[in-house]
Amino acid sequence: MIMLDAVTVRSGGFELRDVGFVVPTGAYGVLMGRTGSGKSTLLEAICGLRPVAAGSIRLGDRDVTRLPAAARDIGYVPQDRALFSHMTVGRQIALPLEVRRWPRATIHPRVAEVAALLGIEPLLARHPAGLSGGEAQRVALARALVFRPEVLLLDEPLTGLDEATRAGACEVLADVHRSTGVTVLHVTHDSRESRRLAEVCFVVEHGEVARRDAASATGAMS
Numbered sequence: 001m002i003m004l005d006a007v008t009v010r011s012g013g014f015e016l017r018d019v020g021f022v023v024p025t026g027a028y029g030v031l032m033g034r035t036g037s038g039k040s041t042l043l044e045a046i047c048g049l050r051p052v053a054a055g056s057i058r059l060g061d062r063d064v065t066r067l068p069a070a071a072r073d074i075g076y077v078p079q080d081r082a083l084f085s086h087m088t089v090g091r092q093i094a095l096p097l098e099v100r101r102w103p104r105a106t107i108h109p110r111v112a113e114v115a116a117l118l119g120i121e122p123l124l125a126r127h128p129a130g131l132s133g134g135e136a137q138r139v140a141l142a143r144a145l146v147f148r149p150e151v152l153l154l155d156e157p158l159t160g161l162d163e164a165t166r167a168g169a170c171e172v173l174a175d176v177h178r179s180t181g182v183t184v185l186h187v188t189h190d191s192r193e194s195r196r197l198a199e200v201c202f203v204v205e206h207g208e209v210a211r212r213d214a215a216s217a218t219g220a221m222s
Contacts, residue, residue: 001025002046002151002185007055009045014038018055019209021202025060028177028184030194032212033204039187040079042204043155046185048072059151075144075152075182079159081136083128089139090115090124096147114142117179118172134165138172145180154186158193170196 002023016038023029033039044050048069056065097107118138
């Protein structure tokens with residue numbers, strides 16, 4: 001579960017005030033809004049990358065409002081995917097496990113497992129410079145999922161993909177959600193992604209967040 005209760009968050013002179021919504025445990029939530037509406041600001045607040053001025057954030061049964069980002073155990077895919085140019089794909093996926101001090105003998109099998117889930121086993125020895133946009137998206141997703149987070153946050157994960165690749169990536173996200181049961185919050189301005197993926201949908205508009213069904217959210221983005 002992801003629950004925001006009366007949250008106020010600021011970014012420069014921009015403010016979202018008294019935001020409240022719930023993504024139920026195991027649901028695929030989509031947060032929509034036009035560019036500059038505050039979607040990424042909210043995601044950063046949930047991640048712990050931006051402090052909240054008021055209100056509370058709960059993940060499952062934990063109040064994480066004042067916890068640092070590293071203590072929240074969130075899988076996070078930023079807009080730019082943040083892949084490290086000097087690391088192979090396999091090492092990038094393993095990194096979250098190394099940071100969490102998983103036993104060395106368990107790291108390789110887990111990397112292989114998540115690579116198989118996402119169909120990227122042939123990429124494990126490669127570096128990011130040679131990857132397509134769709135391949136890079138899957139690598140970033142694998143890295144976010146490898147330590148089995150209960151919550152996965154995706155910030156415009158399909159930006160920059162062509163239409164055919166985007167459609168395939170939507171199928172990958174849906175398959176991953178079904179396979180893992182992770183609670184997802186997916187930020188986008190694209191109503192097509194909401195129609196394909198959302199079980200619950202929210203729209204940021206005029207500094208407020210409201211729950212919508214996919215059809216009315218499409219109208220709000222037009």
